[in-house]
Amino acid sequence: MAIADTKKRGKVATKPVDTDLLLKAYGDMLLIRRFEEKAGQLYGMGLIGGFCHLYIGQEAVVVGMQMALSQGDQVITSYRDHGHMLATGMDPKGVMAELTGRATGYSHGKGGSMHMFSKEKNFFGGHGIVGAQVSLGTGLAFSNWYRANDRVCVTYFGEGASNQGQVFESFNLAALMKLPCIYVIENNKYGMGTSVERASASRDLSKNASPWGTPGVQVDGMDVMAVHAAAETAVAHCRAGKGPYLLEVKTYRYRGHSMSDPGKYRTREEIQKMRSERDCIEQARHLLEAAGVDDAAIKKIDDDIKRRVQEAADFAQSSPEPDASELWTDILLEA
């Protein structure tokens, strides 16, 4: 099932382009792109260690979703999480400093790429066990239900995680209790090196929660405005107390699963084709140009982001490593 199959979905532009919104989306996506490119560089220089899963190519998913959320809504995701953190408004400096394992990182250097959190931004991680965040996100939605507020939780996971048992357990619980949880399957076609066709007997993951009566739709994840439109529908459904909602967002990662991925499971041409024909940032730029936004405004965004990312990289390299005493903190809270 090629991404191209869904190409037309996002192209049906019935409304005129909201240039302010699109400009914001463009800037938010570009920040993630440039941040991740920089993270890749720092990894290559040995300044970032361990696992580092880059989000390059998938930026439209989290940016389109986030634009439909309000203050107080929760976000939780897996280990490919840098983009989600930046989209929720977390400081690129603190994120990059965590990647380099420094005291100024969001987790004081104790979490790394896969484990960052921000209570202030309602970002609940950053989880390294495939699928575990789906049950946790269901619990965040449960807390909204328990408190009888109108907040929603967006729970992201990959098409690889979508086969985990606890995902289906969560679908059942959320539908049973009518929890305000938006499940977003970021289908980038490959769970590590295994294509979705080789891992899932289902050919339409948006129907994965249909046995429990949960609505689900497929969305073109390379078109940020299409994601945004789908997100608004999902958010309205959950806020109205109608229970969970499932989005299968068809996207693509340009880089390897992690940094040490030889990428032999797909062709170079496949990647280049997506990049040249379907790139979410290029699409947004063309729409902005077509809408008459002048080059200077776009250039200003580009320059501003370049500066912010460089500042984050400088901060992440100049910050001190955590003190040895940090080993023994944050294990238990004082009772």
Place this chain on the structure above:
Amino acid sequence: MSTQILMPALSPTMTEGKLARWLKKVGDDVRAGDVIAEIETDKATMEVEAVDEGKLARILVEEGTDGVAVNTPIAVLTADGEDAAAPAPPESARAVAAPAAPEPIRAAAPAAVAQPRSAAEPEWGETKPLTVREALRDAMAAEMRADDRVFLLGEEVAQYQGAYKISQGLLDEFGDRRVIDTPITEHGFTGMAVGAAMNGLRPIVEFMTFNFAMQAIDQILNSAAKTLYMSGGQMGCPIVFRGANGAASRVAAQHSQCYASWYAHCPGLKVVAPWSSADAKGLLRSAIRDPNPIIFLENEILYGQTFDCPTDADFTVPIGKAKIERTGEHVTIIAFSIMVGVALKAAETLAGQGISAEVINLRSLRPLDTATIVESVKKTSRVVCVEEGWPFAGIGAELTMQIVEHCFDWLDAPPVRVTGLDVPLPYAANLEKLALPQPDWIVDAVRKIV
């Protein structure tokens, strides 16, 4: 501005590699994402993508070169329009070296063990007989009345009134928002409860028995126990996982396992195992108030047993404090949960034989009250550790090591373990009895060292 392209690290462990092939030549335009070279490591051949755009001005490491160290400049890229012949700057602005490794420091663990015992627990005054079952129910009800964030969920906890009737009456008092029947789906509902706790609620998760918590152990350890640390202290998880642990009666191997040492092994958790009604009520109230994830190991056989329990409305038992149930001079017997009763029976028999045994009820396994154990062993100089679970890497092994570390010189005999046999628990009545510690086993163990 020219940019040096550095030999990249392509995996967490790569320190050098072979520059196998250049796919671009000097003068070529390079776009971000273009493959510019292939690098071989001992594990794989990997393609190097350009991160920046520009023209390939110089190649600094020829293809076929072996042993190229990570971070070595391998090529120079110039921005469009720039003079490709211009020499590269001697040092790349980008190549900021990783900070020099500091002198290795061996950070010592905070000295938390073998401190002098803190003040004795308060006297709680009047008591009345109460079953362990009622004590657990009363503790949950009291804490739910005091704090709206506290709720109970699990299989059969609401309409059925609890598989073992622990939650009897709670649905009537608190309603179905706070006493929640779940489907039989431990992995999912445990993760859901942990998520709710991360967002500030205070769930009590009832596992019908702890055997079924194995379905959910990833959420207990990886999500509940580790997130505070991984978040640099931002994201706590105030949650109680409770239910029957260990052998019941004739339910065979899959339903008869003690998980004490499994959970006590893990930093980020507290693990308690009550014996009496007072333990059950006081510890459960403390557990629900505690801001950390707590493993609360109950015992099905004890549920129906009656003990005197303080009636004071404020009664609690602190986590991390053992209790001396019987004082003695000649030997210390350490036990927890149902084995405390077995140890007390043994002590009674020993008293008839002129041996005075001190019996410690651990109550908490993590944190362990090492101070109380050490003080007792220094007095008696002999110790027997009793548990229902398996011997290998069990709680007794840890107790023995703590004693050796803290009061080896006071010992007059090697520490001894009395444990369940190292077999899956059998069903047959005679075999089951043969596999679980009996008072006689403890008496025999004591007789060998006193």
